[in-house]
Amino acid sequence: MTIPVFEPWNDPEAKPLIQFQNVTKRFGDFTAIDDLTIGIYEKEFFALLGPSGCGKTTMMRMLAGFETPTEGKIFLSGQDMAPVPPNKRATNMMFQSYALFPHLSIWENIAFGLKREGMAKPQISDRVNEMLRLTRLEKFASRKPHQISGGQRQRVALARSLAKKPKLLLLDEPLGALDKKLRQDTQFELMDIQEQTGTTFVIVTHDQEEAMTVASRVAVMDNGRIIQVATPDRIYETPNSVYVADFIGEVNIIDGTATPNGENSYSVAWKDGQAPLNVVSPNSLSDGQSCHLAIRPEKVTINAEKPTGVDNVVAGKILDIAYLGNLSTYHVELPSGAVIKAQSANTRRISRRAFTWEDTVWLSWTATAGVLLAE
Amino acid sequence: MMRRFTLIAVPYLWLLALFLVPFVIVFKISLSDVALARPPYTPHFDWATGIWAFLSELDFENFVFLTQDDLYWKAYLSSLKIAVISTLLTLLVGYPMAYAMARAPSEWRATLMMLVILPFWTSFLIRVYAWMGILSNEGFLNQFLLWTGVISEPLTILNTNTAVYIGIVYTYLPFMILPIYAALERLDESLIEAAEDLGCSRLSAFWLVTIPLSKTGIIAGCFLVFIPVLGEFVIPSLLGGSDTLMIGKVLWEEFFSNRDWPVASAVAVVLLLLLIIPIVLFQRNQQKQQEAEQ
Ligand SMILES: Nc1ncnc2c1ncn2[C@@H]1O[C@H](COP(=O)(O)OP(=O)(O)OP(=O)(O)O)[C@@H](O)[C@H]1O
């Protein structure tokens, strides 16, 4: 038996729930969203990642109906959304600023949308209490927003947007103010809700780990453009550009010149004057093309002795050690002055660590460990 | 310690000098009897006869008189009615203006604010006279309406209650606009968006979010208009007719036409007592607003 994989984006038959078609949004002469074309499918958990000011909120606001695209069209379930006002859209948005009604209690804030639907009183009460339980706010139901903490306010905003069970839920940094434990719990709650209700989620986050945990696909944005959209593992393992590789997680970038020496196989000469590196990469490069080798620190092995039979090996001196509890990151300086990071699990207690500062070590990695990126 | 004492003492001294002392004087006159003298009442305090002889001559006769002649309570009631109606009218005119100002592009707001305050730069009396010129039978308004052919006979507006309402709304509009504008300007636009996102139409978002959040401004504006209008004298006497009954006008006539200072003072004291209620309510509202902001 095979488990059906959820990959509608690979299915040419599948119709996206949301379709951005060459959408551009300008504020005056500033372009916040630049010619964006993307489809988001039903039941997806779509994460937007990107530096501050890259246009994530603007994209959300266009979906919710608060901004109209300067150019291009947005379709929801195949319907052009341009003439549809926000209150007629089957979407709910959790605002980055929370936008809680200060004159209403927490309970009334959460009930606000339900009352507008004309839902019966007992149902409203049930639903609100359910939301309060979910976000662990039962004790605060009768307080006003200014009488609770920042993290509690964030949960009220989340509860309020979830209450109406919308078809599309837009969450603008929904968990940023929560502590790690509560954040993880809430992430799993969100995934549960998503599984139960089949709601489509678009979520903005600054926390890559969160994007990796919850998302079916991640979009990395920069300056109003989407640089790459892919599943979390592909974003991490095969970024399509130095920007994405650098934005997601830690990475070593080695600049060099590629020479093909087999199918998908290259020899990369790098500035150090050391032996060329052997790299297997699906991205095709021409002879003599300058390129960047992106390699994650955890894929670089640190050795006390020079290992044999490995694809790539370099010598260096430990410059710095970052202790992360479960992991340590070693910053190794090569004779040329370049620094390569290698990460390894702390399987022994710190006092019995095999390497220390100023040790000379050998770093090694396989030909398939990194990705070769063109300029 | 000394510094704190001075800090607290200053407002109290102010209150004592500008409110309590005049009030006691007026109250004393209200307990006196009218007399053909200068000033036109008796008794006067005399060191020779002593304080007790002086106090024994004071009585509440004038207050009893106020209840006997129905002119007075009718005037109070009529003032109350005019004050309530004109406060509502001012709210109806002022709220949309404040709303428009708060929604205007920010570079325009200072200019709009200036325009609201600008009338204060000319004398109030001159502006009321100007309204006489506009509203009279041969005034600008009638000439304009006759010229456009909307009416064939000039309208009688001046010296009616309508003219009084127009005058009051015009004069007190800034007092309504400014507090409402202050409340609306602070209102976070994203709250309206959140309401719309949760299924409100523009109109219901206005009712459910904008109005409640500008409530303190509305209340403040209403009191700021209501309180002075209740005792208003210039507008009813210049724009109103003989049937416009307002306590401020009665007060003025008692003082200056009848030269009955004791009765006039009694009228003033009662008016003040009536005003204490809205003033206390107003203070409460301001306090609540300050607490909400913290
Ligand atoms: N109403 C507006 N007028 C002018 N510029 C705007 C407006 N709204 C957003 N911008 C600009 O558009 C860009 C994108 O803004 P947006 O709010 O989408 O960023 P973001 O990706 O959500 O950032 P953050 O992670 O900080 O929330 C920013 O440079 C911002 O200054």
Ligand SMILES: [Mg+2]
């Ligand atoms: Mg944002």
